[in-house]
Amino acid sequence: MTQPFPFSAIVGQEEMKQAMILTAIDPGIGGVLVFGDRGTGKSTAVRALAALLPPIHAVASCPVNSPSLDQCPDWAHLTSTEIVTRPTPVVDLPLGVTEDRVVGALDIEKALTNGEKAFEPGLLARANRGYLYIDEVNLLEDHIVDLLLDVAQSGENVVEREGLSIRHPARFVLVGSGNPEEGELRPQLLDRFGLSVEVTSPKDIDTRIEVIRRRDTYEMDYEGFMEKWRPADAELRDRIVAARGHLKTMASDESVLRDCAELCLALGSDGLRGELTLLKASRALAAFEGADAVTRAHVRQVAPSALRHRLRRDPLDEAGSTTRVGRVVEEVLGEPA
Amino acid sequence: MSLPDGVWTRVEIGLNALAVDPAGLGGLWLRARSGPVRDRVIEALPALPLPLKRLHPSIGDEQLFGGIDLTATLSSGKLVERAGLLAEPAILVLPMAERTQPGLAARLAGAMDQGTGHCLIAMDEGAEPQETLPAALTDRLALHLDLDALPWGQTERIAMDTDALAAARARLPGVRADDKVLEDLTVLAVRLGIDSLRAPMLALKAAKALAALAGNDAVDQDDLTAAVQLVLAPRATQFPEEPAEDDQPPQDPPPPDPEQGDRDQNEGEAQSLDDLPLQDILLEAAKATLPADLLANLAARKAQRAGGGISGAGAKRKGNRRGRPIPSRRGRLDTGARLDVISTLRAAAPWQTIRKRESSFERSLHIRTDDFRIKRFEEKSDRLLIFVVDASGSAAMTRLAEAKGAVELLLAEAYARRDHVALVAFRGEAAELLLPPTRSLVQTKRRLAALPGGGGTPLAAGLKTALELAIQSKGRGMTPTVALLTDGRANIALDGTANRALAAEDAERMAIAIRANGYPAMVIDMGQRPERSLKALADTLGAPYIPLPRADANRLSTAVSAALDA
Numbered sequence: 020m021t022q023p024f025p026f027s028a029i030v031g032q033e034e035m036k037q038a039m040i041l042t043a044i045d046p047g048i049g050g051v052l053v054f055g056d057r058g059t060g061k062s063t064a065v066r067a068l069a070a071l072l073p074p075i076h077a078v079a080s081c082p083v084n085s086p087s088l089d090q091c092p093d094w095a096h097l098t099s100t101e102i103v104t105r106p107t108p109v110v111d112l113p114l115g116v117t118e119d120r121v122v123g124a125l126d127i128e129k130a131l132t133n134g135e136k137a138f139e140p141g142l143l144a145r146a147n148r149g150y151l152y153i154d155e156v157n158l159l160e161d162h163i164v165d166l167l168l169d170v171a172q173s174g175e176n177v178v179e180r181e182g183l184s185i186r187h188p189a190r191f192v193l194v195g196s197g198n199p200e201e202g203e204l205r206p207q208l209l210d211r212f213g214l215s216v217e218v219t220s221p222k223d224i225d226t227r228i229e230v231i232r233r234r235d236t237y238e239m240d241y242e243g244f245m246e247k248w249r250p251a252d253a254e255l256r257d258r259i260v261a262a263r264g265h266l267k268t269m270a271s272d273e274s275v276l277r278d279c280a281e282l283c284l285a286l287g288s289d290g291l292r293g294e295l296t297l298l299k300a301s302r303a304l305a306a307f308e309g310a311d312a313v314t315r316a317h318v319r320q321v322a323p324s325a326l327r328h329r330l331r332r333d334p335l336d337e338a339g340s341t342t343r344v345g346r347v348v349e350e351v352l353g354e355p356a
Numbered sequence: 357m358s359l360p361d362g363v364w365t366r367v368e369i370g371l372n373a374l375a376v377d378p379a380g381l382g383g384l385w386l387r388a389r390s391g392p393v394r395d396r397v398i399e400a401l402p403a404l405p406l407p408l409k410r411l412h413p414s415i416g417d418e419q420l421f422g423g424i425d426l427t428a429t430l431s432s433g434k435l436v437e438r439a440g441l442l443a444e445p446a447i448l449v450l451p452m453a454e455r456t457q458p459g460l461a462a463r464l465a466g467a468m469d470q471g472t473g474h475c476l477i478a479m480d481e482g483a484e485p486q487e488t489l490p491a492a493l494t495d496r497l498a499l500h501l502d503l504d505a506l507p508w509g510q511t512e513r514i515a516m517d518t519d520a521l522a523a524a525r526a527r528l529p530g531v532r533a534d535d536k537v538l539e540d541l542t543v544l545a546v547r548l549g550i551d552s553l554r555a556p557m558l559a560l561k562a563a564k565a566l567a568a569l570a571g572n573d574a575v576d577q578d579d580l581t582a583a584v585q586l587v588l589a590p591r592a593t594q595f596p597e598e599p600a601e602d603d604q605p606p607q608d609p610p611p612p613d614p615e616q617g618d619r620d621q622n623e624g625e626a627q628s629l630d631d632l633p634l635q636d637i638l639l640e641a642a643k644a645t646l647p648a649d650l651l652a653n654l655a656a657r658k659a660q661r662a663g664g665g666i667s668g669a670g671a672k673r674k675g676n677r678r679g680r681p682i683p684s685r686r687g688r689l690d691t692g693a694r695l696d697v698i699s700t701l702r703a704a705a706p707w708q709t710i711r712k713r714e715s716s717f718e719r720s721l722h723i724r725t726d727d728f729r730i731k732r733f734e735e736k737s738d739r740l741l742i743f744v745v746d747a748s749g750s751a752a753m754t755r756l757a758e759a760k761g762a763v764e765l766l767l768a769e770a771y772a773r774r775d776h777v778a779l780v781a782f783r784g785e786a787a788e789l790l791l792p793p794t795r796s797l798v799q800t801k802r803r804l805a806a807l808p809g810g811g812g813t814p815l816a817a818g819l820k821t822a823l824e825l826a827i828q829s830k831g832r833g834m835t836p837t838v839a840l841l842t843d844g845r846a847n848i849a850l851d852g853t854a855n856r857a858l859a860a861e862d863a864e865r866m867a868i869a870i871r872a873n874g875y876p877a878m879v880i881d882m883g884q885r886p887e888r889s890l891k892a893l894a895d896t897l898g899a900p901y902i903p904l905p906r907a908d909a910n911r912l913s914t915a916v917s918a919a920l921d922a
Contacts, residue, residue, distance in 0.1 A: 057495045058552030062469055111466060113417075114459040119694065120417070154466065155492065158458045199798045220551045227542045228535075231556050235538065238380070239529075 024237055026067035027251035028244070030230045031221050032060055037304070038214040038324050039068050040255070042192055044262045044303040048296055049213030050193035052156070052204075052328060059218045060230075061196040065109070065152050068194075070252060072107035073260050075148055079103045082140040083147040083187045092187045094138050108149030110142050110191075114158055121166060122178050123185070138185050143176045146191040156195030157204045164208050167193070171211050210289070213296045214321075215328035217341060262306040269302050271313040278318050278352060285347045288329035297325040315352055322348050363506055367397065368514050369566070370499045370586050374475070375404050375516060376524045376565040378447060381498035381558060382468055383476035385453075385489055388503035390481060396511050397503070401447065403516035405525065406475060409446045413455040420463065427725045445473030453489045454482035461490035468496050484828065498558035500590035524568040531564045533575040544584060544638050549594035559587040581641045589641075687730035699729035740776045740793050740834040741766065741916070744822045746842035746882075747783035748813040756781065758882075759841055761909025762916065763791070764800060776834060778825060782818030784811035785852040789821055793829050812854060815846035815893075816862035823866060826875045837876045838897075839916055842890065843883030860889065867896040878919045880904050880912070 029036060038051045053061045077084040078091055079099040085091045088100055112121070123141035130136060142151070151167075153159060159167075170176050176189040193212060197204070209215070221227050237244045276298065283293040298313075300321040305313045327340045374381050388394040401408060417423075422440030429436045441448065448464070450456065456478075467474055476497060482488045494500065541556040541563075550556075563583035567575045684696035686703075704727040711722035745759040763777050777800070779791035791803050819840070826836035846859040850866075870877060877899035881890050886903045894901035900919055904911065 056551050057491065058554040060553075062466075066469070113466065114462040116459070117694075155458060155462055158462075200796060200802075220553060224539075224543055224546065227546065227553060227556070228539050230553050231538050231542055231560065232535065234557055235533070235560060 022245060023066040023070060024063050024234070025245065025248035025252050026064070026071050027255055028233050028237070028248045029060055029064055029067065030233060031226050032064065032218055034324060035061075035064055035216045035218050037321075038216050039064060039194075040071075040259060040307060041300050041303040041321070042194075042213065043068065043072055043259050044307055045266060045299055046192050048299045048303065049211065050195070052209070052212035052215040053194075053196040053218060054199050054215065055196075055218030056220055057198060059220050061218060062154060065194055065196065068150070069106060069109040071256050071259065072109075072150075073256065073263075074104045074106050076102055076104055077148070083144045083189070084108060084149070085188075086148075090188075092185070094185050094187075095140075096137075108145055108147075110146040110149065110151050112142055112151055112153045112159075114153075114155055114160075116142070116163065118162065118166065121163060122170075122176055124178070124180065125183055136182065138178070138183055140187070141176075143170055143189040143191070144187055147187070147189050149191055150194055151191045153193070153195045155197050156208075157197040157199070161205075164205060168207055168211060209328045210292060212328065214300060214324040216324050217327070258307060261309075262303065265306040265309070266302060269306050269313060270311065271298065271302055275301065275313045275315065275318060278315055281351050282318070282322060282326065282348065283329075285351050286326055286330055286344065288326060293326055293329045297322060300325050319348060319352055322352075362510065363501075363503070364511050366582075366586060367501055367503070369582055370501060371397065371400050371403075371514055372516065372521065372569055373562050373565040373583075373586070374499060375521045376569055377528055377561060378404050378406055378475035379445065379473040380561045381475070381565065383448075383474075383478065383497040384499040384501065385478045385480060385494050385497045386501050386503065387480040387482065387488070388501075388506075389483075390479075392508050393503050393506055393511055394479070396514060397501075400514040400516050401449070401477065403518060403521065404447050404475065405521070406445050406447045406473070409441050409448055411441065411448050411450045413450070413452050413457065413460065415441075415460065417463075442467050442472070442474065445475075447475045447477060449477045449479070451479045451481070453478035453480045453493075454487045456490055456493070458490055458492070461492045465492045465496055495552050495554055498562055498587050500587075502590070520569070524565070524571075527571070527573070528565065528568040530573055531567050531575065532573065533560060533564060533567075537563065537575050537580060540580065540638060541584070541588070545588055547639065548588055548592040550588065550591045551593075552591075555588060555591050559583045562587050577637070581638060584638045585641050682732050684729040684731050686726070687728060688725075693730045696729040696731045700727050703727040703729055738776055738834050739920070740778060740826075740829045740836040741920070742778045742780060742793075742822050742825055742836055742838045744780045744782070744787075744818045744838060744840045744842075746813060746815070746818070746844065747781040748811050749844060758909050758912055762912040764797065765909055765913040766916065768797065776829075778829075780818055780821045780825065782814050782821070785814055785817070785848055787814060787817040787821040789825060793825070793834065812848040813842070813844050813846050814848035814850075814852070814859070815842065816850045816859060816866045817848070819863060819866035819870060820850065823870050823873065823875070826870070827873065830875075837878070837920065838870060838899075839919075840877065840879045840893075840897075840899075841882055841912075842879075843881060843887065845887065845889045863893060864896055867893055871896065871898050878902060878916070880915065 026036070026039075035051075035053055038053075042048050042051055053064070055061060075084065076086055078086075078088055078097065079101045080095075080097050081091045082095050083092060084105075087102070088097075091097060119141065121141050122143055123139055126135075126137040126139035129139075170189050171191075171193060174188060174190040176187055178185045195204075195212060221230065233244075276294075279294045279297045279301070282297065283291075286293075297318065301313045301317040304317045304321055308317075310317070323341060323344050326344050330340045330343060370384070374384060386394065386397060388397070411420075418438075418440070420440050420442050422438055422443055425436040425438035428438075450464075464474075464476060468476065476493065478489050478493060478497065480489050488494075538556075538560065541559050545556045545559070560583070563575045563579045566579040566582050567573070570576075570579065572579075684699045687693060700723065701721075704721070704723050707724075707727075708722060711724075715722055743759055743763060745756055747756055759779065763779055766775060766777055776793045776795050777791070778789070778793040781788055781790050791800060794800060819838075822838045822840075826838060829836050845856070846863040847854060847856050849855050849858040850862040877894075877897040879890055879894035879897065879899050879901050881887055881901065881903045882905065883903075884905055891901050902915055902919065904915055
C-alpha cells in the first residue's frame with residue numbers, strides 16, 4: 020500500500036495547509052472547507068492530512084472506535100476487546116451515497132439469511148473520533164446534507180428505522196472540498212465548517228514547475244521521495260502533538276476576545292460561532308508557533324479563514340468575500356505592524 | 357515520431373502510449389458516436405495490458421466495490437462475498453459516459469487518485485456540446501480524442517505491436533526527463549490557458565511513455581511534441597498568445613523569454629528548425645491541432661460546467677430515496693435501493709409451501725431474489741427559470757441590467773427555493789444563451805458582464821433558444837419556466853430577415869411550440885405603454901401577461917416570484 024503524497028511536500032497553498040494543521044491541533048475548531056479550481060491539490064492535501072494526525076487508541080473490534088470498553092455501544096458484537104493503536108480515521112463520503120450507507124441500517128443480508136436483527140454501521144460510525152471528508156461537497160444531495168448537519172450538531176447518530184432503535188456517538192471533523200463554479204453551499208452547512216479557504220492554481224511558473232517536479236519524483240522514485248520528506252512530516256506531527264498539549268495552558272486575554280468580537284460585529288456575521296472559531300483558531304495557531312499567549316497578530320492571520328464564509332451574502336456586491344474580510348480586518352485591527 | 361496532421365495518426369499514437377502506461381495516463385476520453393470509427397478504437401483496446409471490464413453509468417456501489425452476493429448467499433444458506441470491479445487494476449470501459457452522474461464520477465476519480473492502477477476508457481456519445489463527461493473525470497484522463505467528425509475513409513486498423521509494447525513497458529521506469537522538459541510543459545500549459553496542474557503532469561507521463569516506445573531512455577523533442585498534441589492541445593482554453601509585455605510579432609527570431617532562449621541553444625534538434633526555441637516549436641505543434649472552432653467549443657464546455665443538471669443538483673422525478681411513496685416494484689437490491697419488506701414478504705408468501713418442499717435445509721421463511729420489492733418515491737424536480745430578455749433598441753441596457761439584478765436576487769434565495777436560473781438575450785439577428793442553467797452566484801456574476809445592446813428584435817430566435825434550453829433541461833430532470841421580458845414587437849424573423857409580418861408569424865409559431873411542449877411561461881411587458889401584440893403572444897403561450905413599466909430588479913423579482921407561486 021503506497022502512502023499518500025507527503026503533506027510537507029505540498030508546494031505553496033499556505034493558507035490551506037495552515038487551516039488543516041489548526042484543525043488537527045484543535046478538532047473543536049470544526050473542520051475545513053476548501054473551495055477552488057480543479058487540480059490545485061485539494062484532495063492531495065486532505066489525503067496527506069491523515070498521515071499527520073497522531074494515532075488514537077481504540078477497542079479493536081468496536082465499529083465506532085470507542086476509546087474504552089465501557090463506551091462501546093451495546094449493539095456492537097465485540098469479537099475482540101483489546102485496545103489497539105490505530106491511525107485517526109479519515110472517511111470518504113462519496114457523492115450519491117445513500118442515506119443507509121451514511122447512518123447505517125438494518126443488515127438486510129443477515130436479516131434474510133439468518134433471520135438476525137443486526138445493525139450495519141454506516142460511514143458516520145466509522146468516522147467517529149476522526150475526519151469525514153466530502154469531495155465536491157457542494158454537489159451533495161440535500162437530504163444527505165440535512166442528515167450531516169443534524170449529526171454534526173448533536174455529535175450523536177440516532178437511527179430509528181425498520182424496527183431498529185440505535186444510537187451511537189458520531190463526533191467527527193468535517194472536511195469538504197469543491198469547486199464554487201458548480202454550485203453554492205447552503206449557508207447552514209457553510210456555517211458548520213470552522214475554517215474555509217480558497218485555493219487557486221499557482222500563477223507563478225516556478226511554483227508550477229516545482230509542483231510538477233515533486234509529483235514526478237514521487238511517482239518515479241517513491242522510496243527516495245518518501246525518505247526525503249519523512250523527517251519533515253514527522254517534525255510537523257511532533258509540533259502538532261506538542262501544540263495540543265500547549266493548547267490547554269494558552270492564555271488569551273481580554274483584548275484578544277474584544278478583537279474577535281469587534282471583527283465579527285463589523286462583518287455582521289450571524290450567530291456567535293464566528294467569534295468562537297476565530298478565538299479557537301487563533302489559540303491553535305499560537306500553540307503551533309509556540310507562543311505564550313494569543314496576540315492580535317494570530318487573530319489577524321486566521322481571520323480570513325475563520326470568517327470568509329460567514330458573511331451575509333450580498334448578491335450585488337462585486338468584491339469577493341476575501342476582499343471584504345481583508346478590508347474589515349484592516350479597519351478594526353489597524354494596519355499590520 | 358513527429359505527428360503528421362492526421363487525427364487518426366494521433367489516435368494511434370495515443371492508444372500506443374496508453375498501452376505503455378495505462379495507469380499513469382489515467383485513460384482516454386473518447387468522444388464519438390457508436391459506429392465503425394469507434395469500433396476501430398475499441399478493437400485496439402485488448403492490446404492494453406490489463407483485463408477489460410465494462411461499467412455502465414448507473415452502476416451501483418456493490419458492483420464497483422464488491423459486497424455480498426445475495427443470490428448465492430440465499431441459495432446456499434451461507435455468506436458468499438463477491439469482489440467488486442475496482443478490486444484489482446483493470447481497464448474500465450464506460451459506455452454512454454455522458455450520462456455519468458457526479459456521484460459515480462467522484463467515486464471513479466477517487467479510485468484513480470488512490471493509484472491502484474485503474475485506467476478508464478470513457479466513451480462519450482453526447483450529441484450536444486453540453487452533454488459530456490463530468491469535469492472531475494476529464495481532468496484526470498490524459499488523452500482526449502474527438503472522433504465525431506472523422507469519416508470512416510480516414511481510418512485504418514490500429515497497429516498495436518504487443519512485443520514492442522511489452523518492451524516499452526519494461527523500459528518505462530528508467531525513462532528520465534530533465535528539468536527543461538518539465539519547465540517547457542508547464543509554461544506551455546499556462547500559455548494555452550490550462551489552469552489545472554494535472555495537465556502538464558499527464559503530458560509528462562505521455563512523453564515518457566512515447567520515449568519508452570521509441571526505445572529511448574530520455575524524453576526527446578519528438579516525444580514532447582506528440583505529448584503536447586495529445587494531452588495539452590485538446591485542453592486549451594485560449595489561443596496561445598505571446599506574453600503581453602512582448603511587443604514583437606510572434607515570428608520574430610528573438611524568443612519571448614531571452615533567458616529560456618539561451619538555454620535552448622543547446623537543444624540539438626532545434627537546430628534544424630531555424631533558431632526557434634523548443635517552446636515555440638511545441639506551441640506551433642499545439643496550435644496545429646487546435647480545432648478551428650475552439651472558441652465555440654469553449655463556450656459550450658463552460659456552459660456544461662455551469663449546467664445545474666449535470667452538476668447533480670437537478671433531481672430525478674422518480675427515485676428510491678425520498679418524496680411521496682408510490683407502489684414498490686420488483687428490482688435488484690443494489691446500493692441505491694431500499695427494500696420494501698412488507699411487499700417482499702407478500703410476494704414470497706404464496707411460494708412458501710413449494711419452496712419448503714424443494715429446499716434442502718430447514719428454514720421458516722424462504723426468500724428468493726425474485727421476491728425483492730424496491731421502494732419507490734416520487735418527488736418534485738427542481739425548477740428552472742429561463743429569462744428571455746430583449747436586448748434590442750435603446751432601452752436595452754437598463755432592461756438587461758434589471759434582468760441581471762433580478763436573476764441575482766432570485767439566485768440569492770435559490771438555495772431555499774430549489775430554483776435554477778438561466779438567461780437568454782436576443783438582439784440584432786440572433787439570440788444568445790448568456791447564462792446556462794445554474795444555481796451558482798459566483799458563476800452568474802462572472803458571466804453576466806456587460807452585453808452590448810441595440811439592433812432589431814428577433815423575438816422568435818429568443819423563444820427558440822429558450823425552448824431548446826427548456827427541452828434540454830427537462831431531460832436533466834428540471835421543470836423549466838420561461839419568463840419573457842420585452843417591450844416591443846418582433847421585427848426580425850427566424851432566418852434573420854427584417855420582416856415584421858414574418859417575424860410575428862415566427863414568434864407565434866415558437867410560442868405555440870413552447871405551449872405544445874407544456875412549458876409554463878410568463879410575459880413581462882417592460883414598455884411605457886402596454887403593447888397589444890405582446891398580450892396576444894401571452895395568450896398564445898397560455899401565459900400570464902404582466903405589464904411592468906420602469907421595473908427595477910426588486911419589483912421584477914417580486915413579480916416573477918408571485919407569478920411562479922400563483
